[in-house]
Amino acid sequence: MKLPALTTAVFGAAVALIFFYAPTDADQGFSQRIFYFHVPIALTSYACFGWGAWKALRYLRTRDERADVESYVAIHQGVVFGALTLITGSVWAKASWGVWWSWSENQLVLFLVLFLFYCAYFMLRYSVDPGPSRANMSAVYALFGVVLIPVSFLAIRLSQHFIHPVVFNSHGPQMTGSQFFTFCVALVAMLLLFATLYNVELAGKRLDAHVRDLRELLT
Amino acid sequence: MSDTVALARKDLLLELRAKETLPAMLLFVLAALTIFHFALPRGTSDVAARGLLWSALVFTALLGLTRAFVAEREQGMFDALVLAPCDRSAIWLGKALSVVAFLAAAEVVALPAFAAFFHGLGGRTIAAVALADIGIAAVGTLFGAMAVAGRARELLLPLLFLPTAIPIVVGGVGGYLWFLALYDAIFAVLAWATFEYVIAEA
Numbered sequence: 001m002k003l004p005a006l007t008t009a010v011f012g013a014a015v016a017l018i019f020f021y022a023p024t025d026a027d028q029g030f031s032q033r034i035f036y037f038h039v040p041i042a043l044t045s046y047a048c049f050g051w052g053a054w055k056a057l058r059y060l061r062t063r064d065e066r067a068d069v070e071s072y073v074a075i076h077q078g079v080v081f082g083a084l085t086l087i088t089g090s091v092w093a094k095a096s097w098g099v100w101w102s103w104s105e106n107q108l109v110l111f112l113v114l115f116l117f118y119c120a121y122f123m124l125r126y127s128v129d130p131g132p133s134r135a136n137m138s139a140v141y142a143l144f145g146v147v148l149i150p151v152s153f154l155a156i157r158l159s160q161h162f163i164h165p166v167v168f169n170s171h172g173p174q175m176t177g178s179q180f181f182t183f184c185v186a187l188v189a190m191l192l193l194f195a196t197l198y199n200v201e202l203a204g205k206r207l208d209a210h211v212r213d214l215r216e217l218l219t
Numbered sequence: 220m221s222d223t224v225a226l227a228r229k230d231l232l233l234e235l236r237a238k239e240t241l242p243a244m245l246l247f248v249l250a251a252l253t254i255f256h257f258a259l260p261r262g263t264s265d266v267a268a269r270g271l272l273w274s275a276l277v278f279t280a281l282l283g284l285t286r287a288f289v290a291e292r293e294q295g296m297f298d299a300l301v302l303a304p305c306d307r308s309a310i311w312l313g314k315a316l317s318v319v320a321f322l323a324a325a326e327v328v329a330l331p332a333f334a335a336f337f338h339g340l341g342g343r344t345i346a347a348v349a350l351a352d353i354g355i356a357a358v359g360t361l362f363g364a365m366a367v368a369g370r371a372r373e374l375l376l377p378l379l380f381l382p383t384a385i386p387i388v389v390g391g392v393g394g395y396l397w398f399l400a401l402y403d404a405i406f407a408v409l410a411w412a413t414f415e416y417v418i419a420e421a
Contacts, residue, residue, distance in 0.1 A: 113385050
């Protein structure tokens with residue numbers, strides 16, 4: 001059990017860096033520090049959905065039930081991080097633009113679309129009886145999700161004019177060294193947090209299945 | 220290929236005889252356009268009206284898609300189709316073709332009605348509608364087969380379908396034909412490749 005300890009350490013370091021090391025933004029002031037939470041959480045959420053889709057593909061290939069549960073857990077974590085992205089993005093929008101929601105902020109809109117899409121994943125999963133059929137459908141839906149991400153991204157870009165600050169462009173990150181370092185540590189911390197939560201939830205699910213098997217054996 | 224044609228023909232013949240889905244879709248789209256007329260403030264721009272055309276089309280398609288697998292479900296036809304010695308992707312393609320036919324039939328009424336109620340339509344919009352139909356049918360057929368397996372059924376399909384249909388509305392309202400074509404290509408290939416898994420153990 002080294003991962004939780006590592007996560008705690010890196011997360012603590014990230015929080016310390018964000019509040020004490022990273023320079024205060026000249027334009028947005030203190031509120032800009034939420035950037036170090038918001039963007040890593042968003043990227044982690046993409047990583048969760050990607051990982052879930054990869055496990056879904058593994059399931060369709062191997063028919064291994066474990067891959068189905070792993071895909072579900074990854075997408076579950078992805079939705080949690082996605083909701084956090086929406087909340088932190090909203091708070092940031094309120095702090096710097098004075099509105100809770102801005103349709104011209106295309107990353108937020110993309111997350112709203114993905115959030116709606118992946119919430120339907122749970123509706124689908126809990127509407128079908130457990131078994132290979134449900135696992136198949138969940139896997140196919142997870143694959144659709146990972147394809148929908150770039151398609152929606154393109155669609156939202158097409159539909160909007162931008163007021164979103166573009167931090168990463170073709171010239172590399174537009175950050176100073178200390179900002180970039182803080183950002184990277186925060187990103188690693190979020191990914192580790194995902195890995196830890198993923199392991200915890202997965203362990204719970206496996207225990208659940210194990211208990212159910214035992215109960216069936218007994219009766 | 221002949222399997223696909225036979226399945227699509229079966230759906231169309233069934234509809235011709237029973238007349239269940241298409242009249243409902245036609246009435247729905249006309250009622251929706253009428254509601255939109257009253258929902259819009261007087262003297263609204265063309266752009267706003269065009270947005271409403273797209274929402275009317277998406278919801279009408281949803282109505283058709285909800286009905287698409289009803290016969291299969293009620294008559295236990297999925298088992299028969301899965302047992303039949305044909306490529307399972309042919310089932311998807313046949314159903315998608317019949318859905319496109321339904322959508323086209325509904326739009327033959329809806330588009331002139333829209334032109335009469337609001338303002339004229341350009342060739343670009345008609346091309347966009349045609350491209351959107353393909354995407355709606357490709358994705359909607361797959362999700363329709365999923366929804367029909369669940370307990371929530373009619374409730375589930377809009378939840379599954381609408382988030383995925385958002386790019387279609389963006390492409391349609393903006394008139395980005397290349398984007399709609401890209402969407403069709405991507406999701407048709409994906410649906411064609413994965414449909415087999417959706418009905419395999421249904």
